[in-house]
Amino acid sequence: MKRTRAFIHTLYEVPKDAEVVSHVLLLRGGYIYPVAAGIYALLPLGHRVVENISIIVREEMNRIDGVELTMPVLNPAELWKETGRYYDIGDELIRLKDRKQREFVLAMTHEEVVTDIARKFIRSYRDLPFMLYQIQTKIRDEARPRAGVIRLREFLMKDAYSFHGDFNDLDKYYPKVYEAYRRIFERCGLRTAAIEADSGIMGGSGSHEFMLESPNGEDQFVICSLCGYQANTERAIGVKPGVEGLDDISSAPPLEKVHTPGVKTISDLMKFFEIDRGKFIKSVAYLADGRLVLAAIRGDFEISETKLRNRLKAIKMEIAPEEILIEKGYHPGFLSPIGINDPSVEVLIDSSLEYPAMMVAGANEEDYHYKNVVPGRDFDNSRTVDIAEVREGDVCARCGKGKLEIRRGIELGHTFKLGTKYTDEKSMNVTYLDDQGREQRVVMGCYGIGIERLMAAVVEKWHDENGIIWPVSVAPYDVYLIVIGKGESEKTLGERLYSELNSKFEVLWDDRQESPGVKFKDADLIGIPFRLVVSTKLMKENAVEIKVRQSGEVFRCAPEDVSARLEELKQGMKNSLR
RNA sequence: CGGGGCGUGGCGCAGUCUGGCUAGCGCACCUGCCUUGGGAGCAGGGGGUCGGAGGUUCAAAUCCUCUCGCCCCGACCA
Numbered sequence: 001m002k003r004t005r006a007f008i009h010t011l012y013e014v015p016k017d018a019e020v021v022s023h024v025l026l027l028r029g030g031y032i033y034p035v036a037a038g039i040y041a042l043l044p045l046g047h048r049v050v051e052n053i054s055i056i057v058r059e060e061m062n063r064i065d066g067v068e069l070t071m072p073v074l075n076p077a078e079l080w081k082e083t084g085r086y087y088d089i090g091d092e093l094i095r096l097k098d099r100k101q102r103e104f105v106l107a108m109t110h111e112e113v114v115t116d117i118a119r120k121f122i123r124s125y126r127d128l129p130f131m132l133y134q135i136q137t138k139i140r141d142e143a144r145p146r147a148g149v150i151r152l153r154e155f156l157m158k159d160a161y162s163f164h165g166d167f168n169d170l171d172k173y174y175p176k177v178y179e180a181y182r183r184i185f186e187r188c189g190l191r192t193a194a195i196e197a198d199s200g201i202m203g204g205s206g207s208h209e210f211m212l213e214s215p216n217g218e219d220q221f222v223i224c225s226l227c228g229y230q231a232n233t234e235r236a237i238g239v240k241p242g243v244e245g246l247d248d249i250s251s252a253p254p255l256e257k258v259h260t261p262g263v264k265t266i267s268d269l270m271k272f273f274e275i276d277r278g279k280f281i282k283s284v285a286y287l288a289d290g291r292l293v294l295a296a297i298r299g300d301f302e303i304s305e306t307k308l309r310n311r312l313k314a315i316k317m318e319i320a321p322e323e324i325l326i327e328k329g330y331h332p333g334f335l336s337p338i339g340i341n342d343p344s345v346e347v348l349i350d351s352s353l354e355y356p357a358m359m360v361a362g363a364n365e366e367d368y369h370y371k372n373v374v375p376g377r378d379f380d381n382s383r384t385v386d387i388a389e390v391r392e393g394d395v396c397a398r399c400g401k402g403k404l405e406i407r408r409g410i411e412l413g414h415t416f417k418l419g420t421k422y423t424d425e426k427s428m429n430v431t432y433l434d435d436q437g438r439e440q441r442v443v444m445g446c447y448g449i450g451i452e453r454l455m456a457a458v459v460e461k462w463h464d465e466n467g468i469i470w471p472v473s474v475a476p477y478d479v480y481l482i483v484i485g486k487g488e489s490e491k492t493l494g495e496r497l498y499s500e501l502n503s504k505f506e507v508l509w510d511d512r513q514e515s516p517g518v519k520f521k522d523a524d525l526i527g528i529p530f531r532l533v534v535s536t537k538l539m540k541e542n543a544v545e546i547k548v549r550q551s552g553e554v555f556r557c558a559p560e561d562v563s564a565r566l567e568e569l570k571q572g573m574k575n576s577l578r
Numbered sequence: 579c580g581g582g583g584c585g586u587g588g589c590g591c592a593g594u595c596u597g598g599c600u601a602g603c604g605c606a607c608c609u610g611c612c613u614u615g616g617g618a619g620c621a622g623g624g625g626g627u628c629g630g631a632g633g634u635u636c637a638a639a640u641c642c643u644c645u646c647g648c649c650c651c652g653a654c655c656a
Contacts, residue, residue, distance in 0.1 A: 012605065012617070013590045017649050037648065085656080092655070109656050143579075143654050151655090218655095414656090448656085484615060517616040524616090535615065545615095 022459035023148025038145025038153035048476035077103035079112040106139035119430040133160035156451035189471035196231040206417035211409030226402025234306040238394025264333030281361035283335035288314035298352035336362035351384040468527030477508040480528040485536035
């Protein structure tokens with residue numbers, strides 16, 4: 001391709017709306033064009049990268065017996081009502097009506113459609129297992145799109161769905177997907193951490209997120225440096241150290257009510273009582289799908305709303321509005337699990353309150369707290385749960401020794417063992433007859449990769465101050481050809497190399513009337529793996545020059561050897577991506 | 579949804595507080611000359627009505643009201 005025809009428009013200056021490095025470089029390099037918040041066009045260069053990524057994804061999906069298909073973005077609302085997601089998902093799901101006032105949604109994933117297709121055709125155990133996938137547009141009306149192409153409202157996703165005769169078969173297949181994901185990211189030049197994840201509203205029994213560690217990531221996960229335990233902070237469990245406690249509960253002084261006018265927060269209490277954060281019991285009331293829930297945790301921990309929501313299996317959860325509490329006779333700021341025997345209130349005690357200690361808690365009475373509170377004596381702590389946010393430095397719950405570190409990452413892929421969430425009789429009811437002629441329920445898994453986000457992640461990982469450094473596997477072109485010198489002989493040699501190399505490589509010839517400096521800068525910015533230079537000087541020595549973008553190495557060789565040399569270099573770089 | 583910031587030729591910005599000459603600068607773009615190993619030089623030139631609407635005023639990019647859009651932090655996130 002000649003540069004003058006390739007519709008490549010690079011920017012010298014950093015667009016003012018871009019802060020994240022991948023956003024800046026993809027805009028400057030002419031890869032993407034913003035159309036609206038969280039909605040981008042892929043310009044020709046970006047399109048080529050996405051195509052290359054898609055090829056890798058297809059190869060790996062096909063390798064684990066995936067079959068590609070295409071499903072529609074516009075979905076009838078009925079399907080989504082059938083699974084309940086029409087009601088469970090908020091404004092993120094775009095709902096609309098057609099000319100006949102029939103209700104539709106714009107699909108944010110395709111469980112509904114794929115399951116509908118599957119149930120139409122699955123009759124016998126002989127039809128199972130299988131895996132269907134597509135690379136297709138997803139629409140999500142994100143509250144806050146961000147970081148260029150990392151969090152979009154319209155994006156391409158490789159979504160895959162596997163169907164099995166039983167959980168056993170899913171468990172056998174799941175690791176294959178896991179390995180395929182690893183390979184996909186590695187072939188794109190990325191090393192990911194596969195972490196235990198929260199499965200959110202998708203439901204199911206197991207879930208992993210593939211994270212690229214990055215300062216521009218929006219997700220947090222923990223890693224144990226000792227045993228290698230990795231998990232999303234929404235799920236991670238840390239050992240909760242005890243506080244200075246009591247040896248013998250029976251020797252503890254009785255509860256004592258203290259007048260604490262207007263003292264509501266933990267920091268107010270710390271000042272009032274002059275004791276540590278960890279000696280207080282923090283109680284927060286939530287409204288979960290209409291139920292009132294009181295969650296209690298030690299003051300030096302924070303409640304993880306995700307863990308709490310999962311524990312309650314709640315779809316919608318919010319901090320209980322004050323009016324509701326007051327109406328029911330509770331006092332925000334002075335809540336505690338002590339003396340609550342209202343059957344309409346569910347009390348959850350975090351495991352940080354397992355330790356016997358003398359603590360301070362609300363008295364469930366306006367302007368009063370209790371001191372000398374002993375968990376287990378003054379309220380039931382025989383059944384505790386983990387609803388605490390993990391903290392940096394907490395001890396790893398798996399090995400019991402290592403310290404947990406919190407890292408930031410970009411979520412590139414997510415795999416779920418869905419189980420029967422969508423095939424259940426309360427959902428879409430998908431069954432088959434086993435070899436005994438008995439009806440059995442189909443078991444599912446689903447697996448997603450964000451394609452543009454993967455492109456952005458590659459840039460986050462592979463760039464320098466001059467621009468992008470594409471791995472050969474995804475680069476939009478292999479070779480950036482620059483001819484220096486105005487003479488006919490330079491031009492002729494350029495033509496010759498261009499047409500010769502074109503049969504084996506994707507060559508971008510910068511044929512613009514520009515100074516060499518401009519072309520060098522653009523070659524670096526766009527990030528093509530190899531730069532090939534023909535110049536007057538080099539021709540005197542019967543040589544051309546190859547510069548490797550990634551390493552900066554420069555090789556000279558005779559024009560007739562270029563093709564072989566490039567092939568060798570490219571193959572070497574490809575091999576290093578496995 | 580809460581908080582903050584920004585909208586002025588294609589891009590980056592100044593001008594706005596304190597209304598007033600023809601709205602300015604750099605880059606990009608066009609023409610000519612010159613130049614070809616890291617975003618060259620000289621000369622000439624084209625292009626904006628200041629996000630939008632309404633208002634105040636003799637006079638509005640500038641003041642007021644409403645509104646739209648974009649970015650960042652947070653909440654949310656299949």
